[in-house]
Amino acid sequence: xxxxxxxxxxxxxxxxxxxxxxxxxxxxxxxxxxxxxxxxxxxxxxxxxxxxxxxxxxxxxxxxxxxxxxxxxxxxxxxxxxxxxxxxxxxxxxxxxxxxxxxxxxxxxxxxxxxxxxxxxxxxxxxxxxxxxxxxxxxxxxxxxxxxxxxxxxxxxxxxxxxxxxxxxxxxxxxxxxxxxxxxxxxxxxxxxxxxxxxxxxxxxxxxxxxxxxxxxxxxxxxxxxxxxxxxxxxxxxxxxxxxxxxxxxxxxxxxxxxxxxxxxxxxxxxxxxxxxxxxxxxxxxxxxxxxxxxxxxxxxxx
Ligand SMILES: Nc1ncnc2c1ncn2[C@@H]1O[C@H](COP(=O)(O)OP(=O)(O)O)[C@@H](O)[C@H]1O
Ligand SMILES: [Mg+2]
Numbered sequence: 201x202x203x204x205x206x207x208x209x210x211x212x213x214x215x216x217x218x219x220x221x222x223x224x225x226x227x228x229x230x231x232x233x234x235x236x237x238x239x240x241x242x243x244x245x246x247x248x249x250x251x252x253x254x255x256x257x258x259x260x261x262x263x264x265x266x267x268x269x270x271x272x273x274x275x276x277x278x279x280x281x282x283x284x285x286x287x288x289x290x291x292x293x294x295x296x297x298x299x300x301x302x303x304x305x306x307x308x309x310x311x312x313x314x315x316x317x318x319x320x321x322x323x324x325x326x327x328x329x330x331x332x333x334x335x336x337x338x339x340x341x342x343x344x345x346x347x348x349x350x351x352x353x354x355x356x357x358x359x360x361x362x363x364x365x366x367x368x369x370x371x372x373x374x375x376x377x378x379x380x381x382x383x384x385x386x387x388x389x390x391x392x393x394x395x396x397x398x399x400x401x402x403x404x405x406x407x408x409x410x411x412x413x414x415x416x417x418x419x420x421x422x423x424x425x426x427x428x429x430x431x432x433x434x435x436x437x438x439x440x441x442x443x444x445x446x447x448x449x450x451x452x453x454x455x456x457x458x459x460x461x462x463x464x465x466x467x468x469x470x471x472x473x474x475x476x477x478x479x480x481x482x483x484x485x486x487x488x489x490x491x492x493x494x495x496x497x498x499x500x501x502x503x
Contacts, residue, residue, distance in 0.1 A: 202265070203228050204391050205250070205281075205360055210259030210269075212245045212415075219245035220256070221415040227360055227391040232382065234402040235395045237412030243395045244286055246412070247362050250393070251283035252276040263360070282358035286365045290348050292338025296329050299337050303352035322351045325384060343374035347381060360391045367398045375401050 203226035212220035220242045227233050235243050248254045250261055252273035261268040268276055277283075290299050300319050323330030326347045332340060337348055346366055353361060363382065367375040375398045383405040386392050396402040403409060403423060411419040 204264060205393075206260075206262045207246075207250065208260045208262075210246070210249055210256040210261060212242070212249050212254055212256050214245075214254075219415055220249065222259070223412075223415065223417055225393075225410060225417065227393055228407075229359070229391050230386055230389045231407040232386050232392040232394055232405050234399075234406035234409040235393060235412060236399055236402070236409055241412040242415040243412055244364055245415075247283060247285075247364050247393065247395065250276075251281055251362060253283070253285075277356060280357070280359035281362065282353035282356045282360070283362040284349055284353045284364060284366065286368065288349050290337040290340075290345050290352075292336065294337055295334050296337055296340070296348060297333045299348055300329075300352060300355055303355040318355050318357065321357075322354050325354065325381060325388075326351050341374070342370055343377050346370060346374075346378050350378070350381065354385075358390065360393070361385060362393045364395045365397060366394075367396050367401065372398070372401075379405050 205225075205227040207223065207225040209222045209224055210220055211218065211222060223242070223246055225233065225235070225246070235246065237243055245254060249256045250268070252268060252271055252275070256269055259269070263276075263279055263281060266279065268279075291302065294302065297319065300322060301315055304315050304318060319333075323333070328344055329348055329351055332344070337345060340348065350361075350363065350366065361382075366378055366382070370378065379394075379396070379398075379401050382392060382394065386405065386407075394402055394406065406423050408420065408422050410417045
């Protein structure tokens with residue numbers, strides 16, 4: 201089966217700064233790809249290239265077989281790709297409903313019947329937005345506003361949803377809430393590319409992860425093989441005396457990742473991060489890279 205999105209060997213540069221170097225990536229319906237990496241790795245530039253906001257100077261980006269390079273962002277959006285850029289906000293003075301309607305006018309597809317059907321669909325995914333449809337968006341909580349931002353993108357009925365750091369600025373409990381919705385979208389058959397600094401949460405809903413470093417994908421792995429015990433071991437691998445890894449039932453399941461990494465390990469991770477003066481996510485990112493590297497070493501390689 202060919203992928204819905206097939207990015208091959210793209211290169212993105214801003215003047216003399218090369219941000220993305222020969223990057224290849226695919227996205228499939230009903231699956232989340234987590235694109236990870238530290239600040240400046242080239243994640244946003246990759247996403248911008250896909251949605252036409254920057255033009256790659258080399259490579260190819262095919263969506264459903266059609267070449268996107270050279271197309272305008274509006275035309276790409278009409279094909280069914282919705283991109284929620286980093287830091288996108290809501291119109292605080294407008295109601296939730298008007299925020300959604302504006303998004304649809306923006307996409308240039310609004311007809312009244314369509315708009316009603318689309319908002320109803322969106323409220324199916326985000327019941328809280330339906331309840332608060334007549335409230336000003338500025339009165340919503342941070343997590344609800346982020347749901348509205350994603351909901352606006354859904355008004356286009358995308359086949360591919362691209363989310364650039366949807367958890368930015370949200371409290372951890374709220375991050376879970378927002379990403380749960382993304383998990384629901386994937387179950388509906390949407391293809392999702394997710395960039396998020398909350399790596400643990402991103403991996404919970406992801407099917408594959410790709411780690412970027414200096415414009416390249418340095419490691420890529422399928423989440424179905426990332427069992428809770430191995431992830432926990434990777435997180436804690438160099439911290440001296442990791443607690444015993446939890447038993448992991450056989451078979452696949454991304455839910456299990458969070459279910460079986462016990463609080464004790466999470467607290468140990470937090471202490472380790474504090475001791476090094478880094479954020480937990482930095483530590484987890486480094487550990488994930490070590491883990492994936494171990495998996496892709498000759499002994500662990502599987503094709
Ligand atoms: N508009 C721009 N002009 C010049 N350089 C840019 C621009 N946007 C990003 N860059 C540079 O490209 C590199 C990758 O940035 P970006 O794609 O934003 O990474 P990430 O999203 O992973 O943090 C960085 O070195 C960044 O400074
Ligand atoms: Mg970015």
